[in-house]
Amino acid sequence: MLPHYGDTALMQAAVQSVLDQTDKDWRLTVVDDGREPGVPEWFASLGDDRVRYMRNEQNLGITRNFRKCVELVESTHFTMLGSDDLLLPTYVETMRAAIEAVPDAAIYQPGVEVIDEHGNPSTSLGDEVKRRLYAPKHNGRRLVLSGEPLAANLLGGNWLYFPSICWRADAVKAVNFREDLSVIQDLALIIELIRRGEKLVVEPAPAFRYRRHSGSLSSAEAVTGARFGEAVRFFNEVADDLDRHGWPRAARSARRHLSMRLHALTMLPGALRHRQSDATRRLLKYALTRSE
Template sequence: MTTLDVLLPYYGDVALMQAAVHSVLAQTDPDWRLTVVDDGTEPGVPEWFAELDDPRVSYQRNEQNLGVTGNYRKCLGLAEYEYLVFMGTDDIMLPNYVATVRAALAAHPGAAMVQPGVEVIDSTGKPSHTLADEAKRRIYAPKDQGRILMGGEELAVSLLRGNWLYFPAICWRTEAIRKTGFRDNLEIIQDLALVIDLLQAGEQMIVDDTRCFQYRRHTVSISSKSAYSGTRFTEARRYFLDVADRLDEQGWTRAAKASRLHLSARIHALTLVPGALRAGQWDGAKTLLRNVTSTTSRPR
């Protein structure tokens, strides 16, 4: 296997970004290349990267803000090797991450995706056990231990019932993700859409329970900011109904049914209603309830 491209589309907290970069530098397997594309204007960042003086690390700052999807596309265009990972600015690679995904790919050459084991942490770096993450682990994620290869409608059904993936920890085959690309009309659910597109194209995913990545769950994320407003669920519902039609056309009727039902998304929206009411976000509470009780008709 060739060198792993670690792509870091950066915007936001400088200290968290620096911690993410240091975690890449600390990998036990040194066969990686880190590319940081800065979509912000925080002072001192270019100078900090210049002082790193590591030939495996490259940094550039965008002349104008490209937004989330635009910056991801730019990072993708800079990838040079067979496999890549879109690391989150505020996440941490444990020292065994590169070694773990490379071993998984050696066992299953040609797989388009590797989802390794993830530990969820809070804004301070301590282990976190939110309701959403516990549901991912206990209800929706595969119960198999070790390393397994999944794909087709079976995996699509599993993810559409409840998305148990952690996008920043996934390793992707560069050619596959370039062929599929990112959707223009999605932001919060972009990760699930990409995986379903790849599954429909016949690609497979390695699921390895070796814990090697820390995903940071905190209130400043884009998904958290939009939660009480209900907008993230409106986007999700639109996607679920759209992809259900495409799944039916492919003959994946069980996956289409799971997508139209999107039960876990409805339950998640329902759990946020009390918080929206306490925060005085009445319109947000109404939007959340509409997504809980929605039929298979498309949202306006």
């Protein structure tokens, strides 16, 4: 699945990365939430029956378009590819091997290479923190994770790369994305799946290129501080839910949400540079306080 809104050239590169797969047994559905000219014609020119393109009659917004994509899934497993990200040629092959090895998991995280706007290797503070502090050490071995320890780990610092994940369709369809969230809806879905007893597989083989650039929705909302207001609400709600579920360690991790507060501090220079005094105050307040 490819929910599209934004840069046409980057979307076309994402589609080409699907066409270039070594394993040819795949289908691609693109749900276009924009109005860029020439896009329907470009898809028609591909002449590939495995590629299905549709354009929304009206703009749905990111979360409603995600939900529509989930509803359109027809296969047993799917990926919600970002329209500016890239699959490495062995993505389908790698994910198929992971599914065959652990068929009862719901979440499959492959190895990820981070790139910038121009496709060059890129490293940000956030990605280094993910890799060094939060991501489990796999030493080249496939890992299978689940339960409260996994929930506590991810609520402390979400080291997953959402657009790279391969999902088991029936598990996601039973939950889907929360309509009231716009930038943290992926973590909300993942925590709910874990709470329901689902497993996460870490497949160390690199299979995906994640594009990190300042033009993303989450980056734009982070600079204004809007992302963190949504995060506070989510972490407070999920902490209460996990307490009721009997997972006190995960609930404490949600209330601390340490990595998000550290991330707020890293966004302060941008807010100051843009002379956004309101955003600066919100980011400081978020970074220096936590729920109890």
